[in-house]
Amino acid sequence: MSEGTMSLTLKVWRQKNSTSKGEFKTYPVSGISSDMSFLEMFDVLNEELITKGEESIAFDHDCREGICGMCSMYINGRPHGPKNAITTCQLHMRSFKDGDTITVEPWRASAFPIVKDLAVNRSAFDRIIASGGYVSVNTGNAKDANDILIPKEDADEAFSAAACIGCGACVAACKNASAMLFVSAKVSQLALLPQGKVESQKRVENMVAQMDVEGFGACTNTGACSAECPKGISLEHIARLNREYFSAKLTSNNV
Amino acid sequence: MSWVAKTLSSSLGKKLLMAGTGLFLCTFLIVHLIGNLQLLKEDNGQSFNIYASFMTHNPLIKVISYGLYFFIILHSAVAIWLTILNKKARPADYAVSNTSSTWASRSMMLLGTMLLIFIGLHMVHFWARYHFDNGLSLVSYGTEPMKNLYEIVDAMYDRGNEGWIGFYVISQLVLGFHLSHGFASAFQTFGLNHRKYTPIIKGAGLTFSIVIALGFAIIPILMYLN
Ligand code: SF4
Ligand code: FES
Numbered sequence: 001m002s003e004g005t006m007s008l009t010l011k012v013w014r015q016k017n018s019t020s021k022g023e024f025k026t027y028p029v030s031g032i033s034s035d036m037s038f039l040e041m042f043d044v045l046n047e048e049l050i051t052k053g054e055e056s057i058a059f060d061h062d063c064r065e066g067i068c069g070m071c072s073m074y075i076n077g078r079p080h081g082p083k084n085a086i087t088t089c090q091l092h093m094r095s096f097k098d099g100d101t102i103t104v105e106p107w108r109a110s111a112f113p114i115v116k117d118l119a120v121n122r123s124a125f126d127r128i129i130a131s132g133g134y135v136s137v138n139t140g141n142a143k144d145a146n147d148i149l150i151p152k153e154d155a156d157e158a159f160s161a162a163a164c165i166g167c168g169a170c171v172a173a174c175k176n177a178s179a180m181l182f183v184s185a186k187v188s189q190l191a192l193l194p195q196g197k198v199e200s201q202k203r204v205e206n207m208v209a210q211m212d213v214e215g216f217g218a219c220t221n222t223g224a225c226s227a228e229c230p231k232g233i234s235l236e237h238i239a240r241l242n243r244e245y246f247s248a249k250l251t252s253n254n255v
Numbered sequence: 256m257s258w259v260a261k262t263l264s265s266s267l268g269k270k271l272l273m274a275g276t277g278l279f280l281c282t283f284l285i286v287h288l289i290g291n292l293q294l295l296k297e298d299n300g301q302s303f304n305i306y307a308s309f310m311t312h313n314p315l316i317k318v319i320s321y322g323l324y325f326f327i328i329l330h331s332a333v334a335i336w337l338t339i340l341n342k343k344a345r346p347a348d349y350a351v352s353n354t355s356s357t358w359a360s361r362s363m364m365l366l367g368t369m370l371l372i373f374i375g376l377h378m379v380h381f382w383a384r385y386h387f388d389n390g391l392s393l394v395s396y397g398t399e400p401m402k403n404l405y406e407i408v409d410a411m412y413d414r415g416n417e418g419w420i421g422f423y424v425i426s427q428l429v430l431g432f433h434l435s436h437g438f439a440s441a442f443q444t445f446g447l448n449h450r451k452y453t454p455i456i457k458g459a460g461l462t463f464s465i466v467i468a469l470g471f472a473i474i475p476i477l478m479y480l481n
Binding site for chain 1: 341
């Protein structure tokens with residue numbers, strides 16, 4: 001049931017392109033239903049801006065159901081806003097009060113350059129995945145799914161790591177803009193399974209090297225990443241990443 | 256670069272250096288505290304002076320102490336290196352920030368810098384005088400005459416020196432906060448995270464930081480009151 005409409009003040013980061021200097025602009029919005037999602041509220045604001053002949057606010061979004069990880073917005077000092085374990089598209093206006101001022105910023109990390117306004121370029125993540133976040137499968141007949149036995153606990157743990165949607169909230173929340181939680185999830189989901197073990201040493205070495213090349217920071221174990229992760233990826237995966245990395249470095253043949 | 260240098264200079268390798276040197280410094284704190292507690296014995300400094308003389312003359316401990324100086328420098332140098340890189344990774348701050356992490360974990364560099372200043376002054380106060388001040392009085396307990404370090408410590412924590420005593424006590428608080436994050440964090444960096452043991456490690460880290468901070472802080476206070 002709708003609880004009536006609300007009026008809000010939005011302080012939004014506006015930036016023309018990756019090289020220009022950005023600034024906050026203040027926009028009053030009204031007639032917002034508490035049942036709207038945060039992105040729908042931005043749609044309303046953008047409609048108004050377009051009608052007035054102003055430039056609309058650029059922001060990323062795609063699925064609008066919490067699975068694509070595109071909707072990066074730093075809302076009132078937290079990635080994806082005040083609620084835990086959700087993305088911006090899953091945040092509803094009922095989480096705010098009528099008359100609130102809401103500050104919206106883009107992810108801030110030098111590895112995620114701002115494209116425009118709230119949209120950042122997260123292709124650094126793609127390059128990390130390309131460096132090793134896969135298993136090589138030869139062509140041929142599809143194997144029976146139960147050919148290789150996997151303990152239920154391992155499968156569950158791998159699945160919980162695989163829940164990572166690559167949204168970058170971990171990087172955004174980290175004071176060092178570190179990508180450890182993301183990389184640890186991607187390393188773990190494969191390292192835990194027999195299919196992934198085959199290439200595990202090369203994978204972790206290459207992915208960490210790529211992560212460093214991209215200019216993400218190091219981990220101080222503050223835990224801000226995991227607290228803000230919409231999929232609740234646990235710090236245990238970072239410990240596994242460390243184990244995998246150090247043991248690979250000690251024993252692999254890659255000099 | 257050799258594979259060893261490459262590994263240690265990677266983001267994970269630098270953290271490994273921080274964790275390894277940090278935990279070594281933790282073991283040093285235990286030894287140092289046990290030694291210092293002898294200041295509280297009512298024997299006019301006898302056991303403390305004997306301990307201090309042993310620590311400066313035993314060849315094995317001499318070697319370890321050089322390791323200690325080296326580790327303090329390495330821990331600080333890698334910390335500065337990491338801080339510069341981390342700052343580069345996040346050059347702009349948010350206008351509003353509400354992330355849920357402990358203050359200590361976010362302030363390790365600040366706390367560490369304060370500790371480094373403390374260590375420097377602490378060494379000027381005691382270590383340098385013990386080693387290089389030839390005007391120190393000598394005592395003998397049926398042994399070779401030894402320098403009376405107790406006298407310097409006693410004078411340091413005397414009336415009129417409240418400023419320095421306050422500085423020492425506050426520095427121990429800083430140390431406590433630094434350890435409250437650093438101890439458990441080192442294990443996580445080593446990759447030791449386990450459902451059974453991580454809660455124990457976290458509990459031990461918190462206990463360790465409180466015991467160490469209180470233990471060191473209580474000595475100047477008690478010596479002042481006596
Ligand atoms: S680990 Fe969590 S916060 Fe980081 S990219 Fe994956 S889903 Fe997003
Ligand atoms: S738009 Fe896909 S997760 Fe939000």
